[in-house]
Amino acid sequence: MSDSPLIDSLTAAVEARPDDLTLRLHLAELLVGAGRGAEAIGHAAQVLAREPGNAAAQKLMTSALGSPTAAAPESPKRADADTVSPQPAGTGSPQPAGTVGPESSPPAGTGSPQPAGTVDWAAMEQDLGDIVPPRFSHEQEPVQGHEDRTFDIETSTVTLADVGGMQEVKKRLEISFLGPLKNPKLRTLFGKSLRGGLLLYGPPGCGKTFLARAVAGEMGASFISLSITDVLNMWVGSSERNLHDLFQSARGHAPCVLFLDEIDALGHKRSQLNSSSMRTVVNQLLTELDGVDGNNDGVFVLAATNAPWDIDSALRRPGRLDRTLLVLPPDKPARSAILHYHLRDRPVAGVDLGKVADATENYSGADLAHVCETAAEFAMRDSITSGEIRMINQSDMMAAAREVRPSTDGWFATARNVAMFANESGEYDDLAAYLKKRKIR
Structure with missing residues (x-):
């Protein structure tokens, strides 16, 4: 004192x-x-x-x-x-x-x-250096995490022909997205704009990423896939710059399909965000989708989410992610194709894929892969116990189907509430029709 x-x-x-x-x-x-x-x-x-x-x-x-x-x-x-x-x-x-x-x-x-x-x-x-701080600071070394980003530019060899079943999904893709791209004269005649993107939504593990690659392969376009971990950074401003660099890479490799995975995490409703930094990331994403800082011609944005109801409504306005496509669990032909794919390098004898497909309704692609893995474990366990190697058979596949439960049930329980109580705009009519067909009430 x-x-x-x-x-x-x-x-x-x-x-x-x-x-x-x-x-x-x-x-x-x-x-x-x-x-x-x-x-x-x-x-x-x-x-x-x-x-x-x-x-x-x-x-x-x-x-x-x-x-x-x-x-x-x-x-x-x-x-x-x-x-x-x-x-x-x-x-x-x-x-x-x-x-x-x-x-x-x-x-x-x-x-x-x-x-x-x-x-x-x-x-x-x-x-007076011990009392007065220096007036100007010298340039610091670049902080780790701010270096220029380089994104993997892929050339997809997958087309829609490689997607088993899912005829309704392919038809919607052809009408709303691929058809106008493949027919520039008709597009000009009808004044069809290429602006905007496509939002794929549905239960997890049902092939949304695979579909995005197939669209890129169908178009013969470059493919860039990005998840939230590629964008978010602890440094202030770096996440926004990462997003800008991403879109710049896509613009520089046009025609290019830009796939934004887990868009609900990257573009969450701003009204529900407590972090101001995350709100600025959403704002930056909106700016890039609008092409304010660059020409988005030739950049086709596809996004995927398991929770479309959590996405900021501004992202779904015209010119942005204005078209939606419900990607449901694979139908029977698709399930047979997926089972065949996961059994192709395993020793199999006498497996009826049609019957296994019938027993796995509402299973996601990831669930079906797990069924094949479980059946292989059953056969391997018996081979170890008996000392004689045996093939994976029908009983192994059916036992695995009974043991592995579909992971989509929880998603549909949430989706049911959305379709019933939050569908005033009609954007979930396809989901409501599917739930009615399945008698999920």
């Missing part, structure tokens, strides 16, 4: 509000008047670090440096030319206001006297 309660109170106030420059200047003024120049220098320096051109702070710094016991000026306004500052005892004649120290004695280390009214900031940093 000092002998000045006012200074003590102001010091506490500045500690509580370190960014209040007016309060800090008032404290520095009182410290100069109390002969505590070294303390005043620290506060004036803090102000100058934030506002290098602050005239009041410069004048207080000059007073504190030149006369530690001098009283600070009554106001931060610039002194008149004929004003003189008080002089320490024994220094001789008064000095013009604004000079640093006695006229014939510049501060140590300055090399030569400075003109009246100026401050040798370099000398101040050298002589």
Whole structure:
């Protein structure tokens, strides 16, 4: 504690509000008047670090440096030319206001006297480095995580012919997306715009990513796949820049299919976000989809989500992700094709894929892969127990189908509520029709 309660109170106030420059200047003024120049220098320096051109702070710094016991000026306004500052005892004649120290004695280390009214900031940093922070910081090394991003540009060899079954999905893709692309003259005739993107939604593990690759292969376009982990970064502004770099890469490789996986995580409803940084990421995504900073011609955006009801409504406006496609669990032909694919390199004997497909209705593609894996475990376990290798048979497949339960049930339980109570706009009519067909009420 000092002998000045006012200074003590102001010091506490500045500690509580370190960014209040007016309060800090008032404290520095009182410290100069109390002969505590070294303390005043620290506060004036803090102000100058934030506002290098602050005239009041410069004048207080000059007073504190030149006369530690001098009283600070009554106001931060610039002194008149004929004003003189008080002089320490024994220094001789008064000095013009604004000079640093006695006229014939510049501060140590300055090399030569400075003109009246100026401050040798370099000398101040050298002589008072333990009190005054440097005015300017040197360029720092690039922070890890801010380096330029390079995205994998693929050429998809998969086409819709490689997608087993799912005829309704293929038909919708052809009508709403691929048809206009393949027929430019008809597109021009009917004034069909290529702006906007396609949102694939449905239960997890049902082939949304595979469909996106098939669309790229069907178009003969480049393919870029991106998930939330490729975008989000702990550094402020880096996530937005990653998104911009992504779209720039797609524009530079047009025609290009840009696939945004888990779009519900990247484009979540801003009203439900507590983080301001995530809201700016959503805003950046909207800007890129609009092509504000670049031409999106030849960039075809496909996005996938398991929770379309969590996506910000602005993302689904015309010109953005304005077309939706429900990707349901594979139908029977698709299930047979998926089972065949996962059994192709395994020892199999007498398996009726049609019967297994009948027993696995509503199974996702990932569920069917797990059925094949489980059947292989059954056959391997028997081979180890008996000492004789045997093939995977029908009983193994049916036992595996009974053991593995479809993972889509939980998704449909949530989707049912959405289709019943949040479908005012009709965007989930396809989902409602499917639920009715399956008698999920």
